[in-house]
Amino acid sequence: MSYDIIIKNGKIVSGTGNPWYFGEIGIKDGKIVKIRSKLNESATKEIDAAGLITCPGFIDIHSHTDYILPISSKVSSTLYQGITTSVVGMCGEGMAPIPVGRENEFKKDLSTMNPIFEQLDFPYHTFAEYLEYIDKLRNPANLIFFVGYKNIRLAGGQGNEDRSATIEELKSMKKYLTEALEAGAFGMSTGLIYAPQVFVKKEELIELAKVIAEHDGLYFSHIRGEGETVVDAVKEAIEIVEKSGCIGGQIAHHKISGERFWGASKETLRLIKEANERGVSISCDQYPYNRGMSGLVTALPPWAREGKDEQILERIKSLEIQERIKKDVKDGIKGWENWIRDEGFKNMYISSVNSEQWKDVAGKSLSEITKIKGLSDDWETYFKLLIDNDLGVMITIESMSEEDIHQIMTSRYQMVGTDGFGIPSSFKFGAYHPRCFGTYPRVLGKYVREEKVLTLENAIRKMTSFPAQRLGLKDRGVILEGNWADIVIFNPDTVIDKATYESPYQLPEGIPHVIVNGVIVIENGKPNRKGPGKVIRRSI
Numbered sequence: 001m002s003y004d005i006i007i008k009n010g011k012i013v014s015g016t017g018n019p020w021y022f023g024e025i026g027i028k029d030g031k032i033v034k035i036r037s038k039l040n041e042s043a044t045k046e047i048d049a050a051g052l053i054t055c056p057g058f059i060d061i062h063s064h065t066d067y068i069l070p071i072s073s074k075v076s077s078t079l080y081q082g083i084t085t086s087v088v089g090m091c092g093e094g095m096a097p098i099p100v101g102r103e104n105e106f107k108k109d110l111s112t113m114n115p116i117f118e119q120l121d122f123p124y125h126t127f128a129e130y131l132e133y134i135d136k137l138r139n140p141a142n143l144i145f146f147v148g149y150k151n152i153r154l155a156g157g158q159g160n161e162d163r164s165a166t167i168e169e170l171k172s173m174k175k176y177l178t179e180a181l182e183a184g185a186f187g188m189s190t191g192l193i194y195a196p197q198v199f200v201k202k203e204e205l206i207e208l209a210k211v212i213a214e215h216d217g218l219y220f221s222h223i224r225g226e227g228e229t230v231v232d233a234v235k236e237a238i239e240i241v242e243k244s245g246c247i248g249g250q251i252a253h254h255k256i257s258g259e260r261f262w263g264a265s266k267e268t269l270r271l272i273k274e275a276n277e278r279g280v281s282i283s284c285d286q287y288p289y290n291r292g293m294s295g296l297v298t299a300l301p302p303w304a305r306e307g308k309d310e311q312i313l314e315r316i317k318s319l320e321i322q323e324r325i326k327k328d329v330k331d332g333i334k335g336w337e338n339w340i341r342d343e344g345f346k347n348m349y350i351s352s353v354n355s356e357q358w359k360d361v362a363g364k365s366l367s368e369i370t371k372i373k374g375l376s377d378d379w380e381t382y383f384k385l386l387i388d389n390d391l392g393v394m395i396t397i398e399s400m401s402e403e404d405i406h407q408i409m410t411s412r413y414q415m416v417g418t419d420g421f422g423i424p425s426s427f428k429f430g431a432y433h434p435r436c437f438g439t440y441p442r443v444l445g446k447y448v449r450e451e452k453v454l455t456l457e458n459a460i461r462k463m464t465s466f467p468a469q470r471l472g473l474k475d476r477g478v479i480l481e482g483n484w485a486d487i488v489i490f491n492p493d494t495v496i497d498k499a500t501y502e503s504p505y506q507l508p509e510g511i512p513h514v515i516v517n518g519v520i521v522i523e524n525g526k527p528n529r530k531g532p533g534k535v536i537r538r539s540i
């Protein structure tokens with residue numbers, strides 16, 4: 001027998017959590033075909049992995065790479081981390097369905113995030129057509145899709161209005177959801193702090209989740225609050241899974257935001273543990289950083305975010321309404337995640353802005369910008385940024401404690417996810433979150449090698465077999481004969497992230513080789529520009 005690739009002389013970490021072992025791996029036609037302590041057959045390509053770890057490719061359980069794919073499929077920032085499968089359509093926001101005649105509305109909505117979307121064409125309408133379209137791109141890594149609740153709501157429900165769905169709208173949303181699940185979506189995601197998703201009631205989500213349950217799908221949620229309301233928000237997510245009968249649920253990018261609430265992870269992790277003990281399968285994911293990332297607009301009270309962007313802009317230009325916003329921030333609104341009060345302008349840093357005139361403030365906090373621009377106070381800076389950029393401002397927010405990060409990371413229900421996206425190396429827009437470049441090497445370098453928070457084998461389990469099990473993938477996530485050859489080869493003594501908040505566009509070090517479906521996509525740190533990635537559809 002001759003192989004396409006043999007990986008020689010390496011230590012294998014299987015992905016199961018078991019200790020490493022010496023072994024050589026023979027790969028042919030995309031699959032791992034043989035693992036022995038020594039392989040003497042020939043191969044087209046031999047990789048010498050002496051001193052290195054060979055493990056399954058990382059499955060990024062929470063990715064927003066779907067935003068980037070229509071622009072470029074060269075997802076360097078994730079590929080160089082060793083991510084061989086990205087799970088996309090997260091936080092309730094995906095790229096399909098787009099009902100016929102609603103294309104412009106859809107583009108306009110996306111362009112708040114980045115004006116580039118206004119120039120793009122989206123040559124599909126249904127979820128099935130969307131997956132076919134993605135399949136035709138030359139994707140270097142595999143993709144798994146969830147349908148976003150926001151997409152379902154905009155397509156068939158109450159849109160941006162602050163109200164519950166009518167019976168007709170609920171029926172229509174269920175139809176779009178069914179269509180997505182039948183096309184191969186693994187479940188539905190929600191992002192319950194974002195407008196218009198913030199307006200949905202739990203009961204309506206349980207109704208929709210019953211459709212997910214009928215299709216053996218999963219419920220993934222960016223929960224309703226990660227600060228003051230985090231405990232109630234975790235309870236709500238568990239209740240939606242429990243009452244709908246879904247096979248499983250995921251708390252996305254689990255964190256405790258806001259100094260006053262630090263320590264609450266003990267309680268949230270206890271709730272997750274108890275749910276599992278009574279037969280409700282709940283897990284969570286996490287990125288290893290103390291800052292989150294979001295749109296600046298999401299710091300507004302929910303009532304101020306109702307309707308289309310023009311309506312929101314019109315509203316916040318009124319001085320009277322600005323005063324009402326300030327009052328609500330000061331007094332709080334029950335159930336609302338109040339960033340300005342709980343994190344403060346001094347902890348909000350600009351990632352990107354849509355207008356040229358503000359490009360020079362990337363990386364600065366709102367409080368710093370007030371001083372630089374000589375504005376009267378941080379509130380003036382806040383409203384000016386939103387108005388001048390047509391709401392298009394992304395921020396990182398310093399909000400988490402290292403203690404909660406450790407608590408969550410060491411929970412047996414935690415797995416690793418970036419909450420980031422693949423950024424082509426030619427792109428330079430703003431100061432995006434370093435998690436897009438450094439999540440996996442940071443866990444392996446900082447939290448495994450330097451701080452010994454996790455063992456190497458356990459960390460790799462959280463990046464490979466655990467997310468594979470969550471998704472029901474039977475042939476990925478473990479180094480096993482017969483499985484797809486998604487493989488990462490890295491140096492455990494040197495692997496480390498290099499991206500920082502100030503300078504995020506830095507690839508990690510210590511990950512020389514990445515293989516996707518038996519094809520080398522990174523070799524000795526150089527990209528091969530091949531597109532072996534597959535769209536993995538949920539198998540029924």
Ligand SMILES: [Zn+2]
Pocket residue numbers: 090091191222252253
């Ligand atoms: Zn999110």
